[in-house]
Amino acid sequence: MPDILEIPQVAPTRILVVDDDDAFRESVCAAIARDDGMALAEQANSVAAARQAIESGDFDVALIDLGLPDGNGIELIREISRTRPDADVMVVTVFGDEAHVLASIEAGATGYLLKRSLNDTLGETVRELRAGGSPISPVIARQLLHRFKRATPEAPQPPATVVDDGGLSEREREVLLFIAKGFTVGEIANMLHLSAHTVATHVKHIYRKLAVHSRTEAVFEAGRMGLL
C-alpha cells in the first residue's frame, strides 16, 4: 500500500538559491547536487535576478540571504509568501540571531539556516520543512511569546508589536514556553504526549500566524496613514 506522505519525497525538492556570494552559492549548489532529495531550481545573486526567477521559475523552497547588493532579502520573502504561498522560504543567516530571524518570519519565512553549517544541515532541514516542521531557538520562542502576549493594564505594551492571545492556541503557547526553557522538540513531544512531528508543525503554524498578523498590521498601518 503506497504511503501518501512519501509522495512529495519521490520528486526532488526544487531549491531556489539567492545569495550574492559566488563561492557560497557554488558550495550550496554542490550540496544540493549531492543530495538526491533536492534539485536546484534556479540561482540568483541579486534582488532583481531573484524576482525574475520567482516569476518564471518553479521551486518548492527558497534559500535567501538577507544582505543583497541591490536590496533587502526581506522584500523577496514578502513577495514569495504573497505569490507562492505553497513554497517555503528559508533565511540564511550567520548567527541565527533574533533580530534577523524574527524579521524574516514576519515577512513570511518558515525556517532559517546558519550559513557556516549549511552544507551539513541543508538536506535534513529542507526535508523537515517540507514535512511541516520549522526550526526554532529558545530566544526566538521567547520573543514569539512576548509578541503574542496579551497587553495587560499593569504592563501595557505598544500595540504595534502585540498580538491578541486569540492568535495562539493554548497548546502552541505551551510548546513555545517549553522551547524557551531549552527543551528539544523530542522532549516536548514526550511531555505533551504528542509526536515530534506535531510539535514541529505547531512551530510552523506559529510562524505563519506571526506573518499573517504582521501583514494585517501593515495593512492597518497603511490604512491609517492613508496609503490604502
Place this chain on the structure above:
Amino acid sequence: MMLRWWRAVLERLRVPVSDRVVVPTLVVALTLLAWLALGGASPEANRGVTVANALADDAPSLTLREADTCRPAVMSDQLPGPECGWRKVPLAKMWPSRRNGQPQYDVWYRLRFHLDTVPVRGLGAYMVAFNRTGRLFVNGHYAHEFGAMTAPLPLNWNRSQYAFIPAALLRAGDNELQIQQRAYDWDQAWLAPVQLGPEARMVDLWRERVFWQNELVRILGVSAATVGLFMLGVWLGRRSQAMYFWFGCVTLLWSVISLDYFVAFPLLPARQWERCMEAAHVLRAVMMFMFTLRYCGKRWPLAELAAWAYLVLGAAAMFSQVLPSYAIDLWYLGTLLFSFVYFIMLVRHGLRNGLVEGAMLAVAGATQLGLSVYDLALYSSNTWTDRVYLTHFSVPLFVGVMGFILMRRFVESLNAYERLAAVLEQRISEKAAELERNYEQLVEARRNQALTTERGRIMSEMHDGIGSQLTLALSLVRRMDREANPGAHPQDGQVATVLRESIEDLQLIIDSLEPVENDLLTVLGTLRYRLQDRLGKSGIELQWNVVDLPPLPMLTPHSVLSILRIVQEAFANCLKHSGATRIAVTTGLSGEPGQGEMAHIAVTDNGQGIEGNRVGRGLENMRRRAATLGGSLQINSGPAGTEVLLVFPTLRPAAGDVSFPLKG
C-alpha cells in the same frame, strides 16, 4: 456633666465646631453687658441704701426732693425776689424751652435743709442730673460754678454734677442751697433730687455715675470707631462687598453719636450740634437699613430711595425750622420703624445661615431695639427722672455680633480660598509628578531605544561584516582542504578549526546580547540549541534536568556571557576529554529570596574524570568568570564522572562587589 450636656445641645443644634468657643464667650459677654446695663439702669436703688447707712453712722445725710423754683424774666446773677413767682415743685424738675428773644435764660432753685450740727469737714452735694451750666450758693454765699456762664455754654448733657460745700458756709439749724441754672432759649433745663453727704461718699457716687454714663460710653465709642475703620478698610479691599461699607459707616456713626455723652464743647454751635445729633440718629437707622439689605443680599431701590428721602427731607425740615418740634420728634421716632424692619430681616437671614448666627442677631437686635425704645420713651417722656440712656450699651453687643459674623464670613472665604489653593497645589504637584514620570519614561524609552538601535547596528555589522567574512573564510578553507585531500573524512584542518572556533565565540557573544528576559533557562537553552548537532554527532545524551527559575535580575549581557562561557567550557571538556556518554544539566535555587539567594548550575558527566592539569588553563578561566558573577565554581571529579558546579547570587551585584582577580 455640664460640659457633656452643653456638647449634646451643640450637637443637636448642629453648631459648627468653630462656633463652640464663640457661643459660650458670647453668652458670657451678654451676661456681663446685661449686668452692666442693669447696674447702670438702677444705680439709685443700691446707692440709696449705701448712702443711708453711711449717713446713719457719722454724718448728716439728706436727699432734697423738693425745691422752690422760678424763672426770672431777665437774667441776673442775683437771687430773684418774690416778684419772680417762686413756687414749690418736687424734684426732678424740667423747665420747657423759653423763647422770649433772649438767647439764654436762667432758672433758680431754693432747697432748704436742716443740720443739727455743722459737719466739721463740710458737705458734698451730688446732683444726679443737672444739664448745661450754673452756680451753687449756700446760705447766700457763692460755693461752686458748674461751667462757663457765657456762650458757648457747656453741653453737660446727661452728666452728673458734684460740688463741695465748705463747713464755713454752713450753720446749725436751717440752711438753704440756691442753685442758678443757665440754658439756651431752645433748651430744656433740669435738676434731679440733690443728695448731701460726706464728701468722700458723694465723690464716689458721682465718679461711679460719670464712669457709667460718660467714660464708658467714650471707651465704647472709640472701640466702635476702630471697628468701623477696620470694616471700611475691608471694604476698600473688596469694593464689591457693600455690606462692609455700610457696617463700617454705621459703626463710625455710633462713635460720633456717643460724643454727646462726653464732649462739653462740640465743634459746632450748640443748636446746630443738637440738630446734627438728631439727624445722625436717623442717618444711623437708614444706614443700618442699607447694611441689612446688603447683608441679606437684597436690593430694594424704591425702599432705599424712600429711606434716604425720609432722612434728607426730615433733616432739611429740621434745619430750616419749617416744621413744629413735635413733627421733628415724630420724624425721630420714625427711626423705630426702620429698626423694627431691619431687625426682622436680620434675624430671618441669620437663621438661614444657621441657628447660631440667627440667635446672635436676634439677641443683639432685640437688645438694641428694646433699649432704643426705652431711651426714646425716656427722652420724650418730659417727666425727667435720673435714669440713664442705655442704647449705647447695646452698641458693643451689636458691633461684636456683626463683627463676628462678618469676620467669620471673611475667615471662611479665606479658608475656602486656602483649601482651593491647597487642592490646586495638590493637582499641580500631581501633574508635575505625572510629567516627571512621563519624562522619566520618555528618557528611559529613549535610552532603551538608543541601546537597541546601537545593539542592532553592532549585530548588523557583525553579521554582514566580520561574521560573513569569517564564514566565507571557513567555507574557502574547507573547500581547499577537500580539494587537497579528495575523499578524505571531512574533518576540519587547523586553520578551519581556528576559524570555526572564532565564529563560535562570536556566536556566543551575539547570543549573550539576545533578549532573554532574565530567564536563566533561555540562556542555557540557547547554548544547548547551538551544541545540539555536535552532541548528537558525538552520540552523547543530554539530560535537561532543569527546574523553572524566577527571573534573575543579575542576568545582564555581561553575566550571560560569563555563564555561557563557563557552561560551554564544561561541555567542551566533556566532549574532548572525558569519553562520557551522558551529560546532565541541572539548575536550582537556594537561600532566602531577596538577600543571599543563590542560583546554581551543575553540568555532570559520566566520563572518566579530569586528570591532573589537563584542563588547568580552562579551569582557571572558568573560576575567574565565576568570580565576576560574584559566585564560585566547584569541580568534583572522580572515576565515575565530573561535576562542574557554578553557584552565584541571583541579585545584580552592587558596583563595588564585583572583584576582578588579576590573571595569574
